[in-house]
């Protein structure tokens with residue numbers, strides 16, 4: 001059997017679910033055996049893949065979060081483009097099977113799909129209905145807008161709740177998606193899709209107002225900051241927080257652990273901003289095939305990737321995890337199986353992504369060195385939450401510091 005090495009970033013319930021998929025693939029055929037290894041969080045997995053490539057010890061498949069997409073696209077000698085892999089393997093592969101917003105994220109402007117979509121998500125609002133009820137708030141109360149959320153946070157606070165709102169992935173949800181959802185640019189040049197000469201632009205009035213409001217909520221004990229990635233998930237799953245902005249894929253952990261009545265709602269928007277709500281953008285990760293492997297391995301990689309995106313496997317993955325059904329066939333199968341009727345709200349994420357035709361501001365982001373830029377944004381946001389900076393000063397600073405990294409990336413990849 002030819003061994004296929006697959007490095008990923010999943011632990012907890014998602015780790016169990018990816019292991020199940022690998023086992024199913026290994027059990028369906030005898031030519032290949034996929035060995036899946038957890039290499040840390042998304043950033044650690046990306047860095048492990050880059051370091052391994054430099055040492056000539058790269059895996060066959062590397063999971064890279066959406067943030068690393070531009071970096072991987074620029075790493076020409078290090079990767080085997082998926083369209084090429086499928087062509088050479090003679091595999092039956094149709095990139096048009098993927099929904100547009102997912103396909104577009106991982107496809108070059110020349111229409112070549114470079115990495116394989118796998119776990120795509122979008123941010124939503126998770127609600128602990130018991131917490132609302134406990135504070136004397138109607139659990140069906142409208143939470144469509146941030147204005148409405150603000151009123152509920154006041155009520156939770158007045159009732160003595162210790163964690164009215166927490167969040168995961170603050171830059172992704174409260175700046176990147178906030179910008180797309182309100183149809184304002186996060187960066188120039190169509191958020192980087194139109195050229196490497198892109199500059200950050202997330203210090204405009206909509207973003208400043210939102211971050212300042214979150215900063216005020218933090219000062220008043222209504223927004224509790226738990227960490228840069230998905231640390232807040234532990235607090236929400238334990239029932240400590242009433243509202244939680246997190247990936248749709250929070251579903252995996254919440255549905256298996258929460259001992260309270262929970263619900264998923266659309267991500268709130270600011271009423272009064274023209275064009276809002278537009279559409280949210282994807283997060284999660286895609287699978288990159290690394291260069292320098294044997295023909296047999298590439299045959300196995302093509303078979304495994306095709307298996308992962310087959311309607312049955314992708315539909316099960318979507319239903320188990322809350323990741324989007326990334327192919328139309330997986331979405332249709334899920335609907336036909338009655339899953340959305342039995343699990344109300346589980347189709348909100350895909351609706352939120354696809355309700356409107358994306359604009360130049362809402363197709364997604366393609367920015368080099370973006371993992372490092374997110375680190376800068378995280379630092380600046382933490383200064384706002386701590387009350388050390390106001391939102392305008394923090395976002396201006398993040399833009400200026402981030403632009404320096406973009407210029408370096410542009411020079412290195414011209």
Ligand SMILES: O=P(O)(O)OC[C@H](O)CO
Nearest residue numbers: 065121172247249283284
């Ligand atoms: O938790 P995930 O996998 O949906 O990813 C969330 C963000 O996109 C990470 O950048």
